[in-house]
Amino acid sequence: MSDPVCGAQQPGTIPSPFDWWPFVAAGAVAAALGYVYASGVPGVNGILGALGYAPLGTAFGPAMITGAAAGAAAIVVLVLYYALQPDGCIRSLPKGQAVCFSGIVEEVSDTSSTAVDVLAPFAIPPAGIFNVVVKSMYWHLVTQNAFWVFCTASGSAMLPCIVKDESACGGKIGSLIGAGAGAVAGIVAGYVGAAAVAGAVGCAASGPFYLLCLLLVILVAAIVAAAVTYAGAMVGGWIGEGIGSIGEDPVGDAWKSLERGAIVTVQGNWVTNSDIGNNEIYYVTQLGRTGQADPRPSYTTTDADATAADDCPVVIDPIR
């Protein structure tokens, strides 16, 4: 087999399906808000009534509760978007093939982010990515059906391997539950906050600035509801993260000590990246370290071929 060509493999762009979900989400939220505008939010109407408010019985009422519901819905949709990513948590991973290969680690990149872990536990990224200069017998894993091939500075083909953050799934499920609970509290808080602002500003149901005041009140209702819903998602996500990080994580442990030049045997789900078009391992299911190569500015396929035989259970033939 000849050396893989680096970079673009075929003309044209990567075929990607139409990004339909934002339109479906907008339609669903619009329909729900239409109901809220006419009838309020079941359950929340009673809570507001118990607090002494008449959500649909005042001039600003329907607009305020609709604004609050819109703010809460925006956060729920945001959390749902991340929770429903095909990462093996709620939705299964992209359909790939279980493969095993070996080579030398060229690059190690930590993709985790403390800011995201704390502020957006529903969107925790993978723990990290490492690029492996594969042995020539595994070149087909890099090139087959790929639109793009990553190479080292010396032109040797690499296969990116993505390591899952085991606490991510707990964070997503926790955030979903937290956002659900937070949405109810958020709509109530948004309505009450907006009513307080309307009273403080002195918005009357007439006067020259009536509609500007109404707009400000609606925005306040939406922002307060979104903030409370988001707080619920964060707290739920932190709890989920804590639960998700309990237990053994052999791949994560091996990943933490991985460094450039490590000779590794990797097993995982082999897929084509839908954004860039390169083949990759998403996620790594087993990571075995069998040695350490001498330091080099850039490793080559020759270096990888010179390493000892790997411990892959079966040599995988190129797929036809």
Next chain:
Amino acid sequence: MHSRICIRLGLIAGAAVGLFINLLHTPACCGTQAPLTAVQTIAYGILTALVVNIIAAAFACLLSRRPNTVLITIALVLALLAGASLGPVAYALPHPSVAMFVCAILGALLGFMLCWLLCRERFARGLR
């Protein structure tokens, strides 16, 4: 810049303008209120879109690996475009949910067109 982020920011701005501006229809109790003028709908639309898109851009900066300056610039430009063009449309439509959905689609279209204008050469390469 991938067109997807422009479409999403446009859709968010459009949906917000559609819903919030349409909610400004004078309630039945206050029929003596004069309706908004076109200039007012544009000004209120821009205000709404700016508030919403600044928050959306802050999220995008936190969660995306794209350059923050580019994201914020696109969010602000789209807020101005969506607010100015969709404010009067939102106010003219009959119901908040209809206005939200229609303006969301129009906002997404604005976002796509903005990215297309900014990245014409890249789009052309893709079409070849």
